């Protein structure tokens with residue numbers, strides 16, 4: 005039998021039928037739903053008089069629109085001040101109730117960002133196909149699952165048929181060898197990878213992340229990396245299953261137990277690329293060379309080590325690229341060749357499906373402990389990824405560390421990652437953000453986002469501008 | 478879904494790479510629970526000078542005269558010419574909904590982001606990938622002659638009307654078939670219910686933990 009990549013194996017195991025024209029019907033084991041991309045899918049089902057194919061594969065939670073202040077949260081859905089946000093959350097509740105889909109509602113301690121909730125609950129497991137109407141679904145690939153974001157029509161398609169019509173992607177291997185230095189985290193690794201391959205480098209590929217750096221990495225770190233596969237253009241990012249994966253999954257509420265657990269673990273042992281499997285494209289990085297990263301522009305590929313200088317368009321030979329740099333500098337209000345460490349910040353946001361898990365919060369807390377945020381900062385906030393992350397952090401006293409440092413401690417949700425609720429940047433404000441997109445206006449009209457790791461964001465909050473966190477730990 | 482067979486119309490050039498879905502339809506407009514009505518907010522931040530909010534009357538808002546879709550010479554456009562990696566970013570289907578609602582039925586670019594590309598077909602929009610040089614030439618022609626029009630023939634997979642002659646493109650057979658006939662994917666898939674059930678019973682044996690109930 006020909007050697008297979010992890011992606012090939014996951015694909016083959018879920019292939020229901022291949023049509024003559026090459027399009028394939030792929031079976032979906034888990035669909036996660038949230039309030040923004042599902043209403044039109046449910047509406048479509050209703051109009052066509054269709055029922056969900058299987059109820060137990062769907063799991064819903066509101067995240068994008070939910071307010072993160074406890075004032076609004078204590079009252080529940082009725083407390084959402086923005087009427088349009090409220091309609092979406094209410095619509096999700098109604099749709100889930102109507103069709104009988106399990107939902108972690110706003111007041112449920114298990115509520116949170118879908119991509120934090122799925123793995124946390126063991127609702128996304130190794131070997132599964134996982135979809136969600138959200139491009140960061142690749143996150144779940146960290147568990148050795150085939151996970152990708154889909155559009156609303158596809159959400160409806162999965163609800164109605166449990167399948168998706170897909171074309172197979174090509175295989176890409178991103179191998180990061182060596183060991184990471186102190187203060188360098190999963191976020192820096194993935195930003196460095198995107199800097200290397202570009203935001204379209206992974207288009208058409210499923211990326212497998214491998215090498216010593218990923219073998220040594222925690223599950224949460226792997227999720228951070230897979231989460232941003234889409235920022236490198238790939239719908240799918242994944243890491244092979246190993247003992248770290250199995251230890252992580254064990255005992256989670258939706259994970260198999262007893263005899264079923266043993267069966268599952270035995271099956272998962274095959275979830276890795278065969279030693280002689282071939283990839284269409286291979287990228288290799290040296291982990292020991294990766295420094296803490298900061299994005300300076302309006303695309304995640306516009307990223308540099310913290311000690312670097314902002315690029316100068318006159319050094320760029322390609323006209324389209326030079327124009328892109330000029331436009332980004334103008335939008336970001338930066339001068340060519342200025343030091344990244346001289347960028348003054350207005351706000352700091354620690355959260356999002358990229359970096360709102362307990363390890364992220366521990367990293368940030370370790371940096372701010374016993375320190376205060378800079379007086380020049382307008383706001384710094386930490387938004388945990390789920391109610392359970394919040395509980396855990398509070399049990400460890402992290403909330404107190406943040407509050408004592410002058411950082412707001414919020415309720416779980418997407419929050420300032422995309423600013424659909426009240427948390428957003430003002431026009432022209434610079435923000436050190438642990439989220440995944442620095443597009444124009446992403447965090448608020450005219451807002452200027454710099455993507456960094458939680459530790460780097462915490463360090464920036466203390467200094468009021470970017471600093472190399474390695475000098476602070 | 479609206480079928481797509483032939484389309485003739487004015488071409489509008491959006492001369493920037495990496496146009497992301499936040500740019501196509503900013504998030505404050507995603508709060509709608511409907512599929513329609515996104516057209517007035519297509520490219521909101523590029524198109525208007527003020528900050529767009531949901532439920533606003535867009536007719537009185539100050540337009541950015543520099544933005545291509547605000548220029549009289551491209552009025553009534555239904556073909557958008559774009560650069561690399563068009564539609565990158567989020568999976569929001571609101572992006573093709575907004576394009577469609579505005580009247581754009583075809584986007585031509587050297588490359589598209591995967592999810593966006595896929596979403597187009599579900600909404601009767603044809604994304605055409607051409608070589609860099611071909612796209613460059615179309616940009617030049619569009620800038621050079623006012624009212625520059627192209628005809629897209631999906632059946633024949635050819636673009637007509639360019640100075641250099643017809644331009645062939647290719648679309649995968651299944652998607653082309655669905656678009657030409659305006660077919661609903663779900664109905665087609667449900668015709669294969671037996672295959673899906675057969676797959677499920679096989680999987681129940683192999684991976685029973687995925688069938689907990």
Ligand code: SF4
Nearest residue numbers: 140356357418421422
């Ligand atoms: S945290 Fe941000 S990127 Fe993640 S799902 Fe929410 S809005 Fe999307």
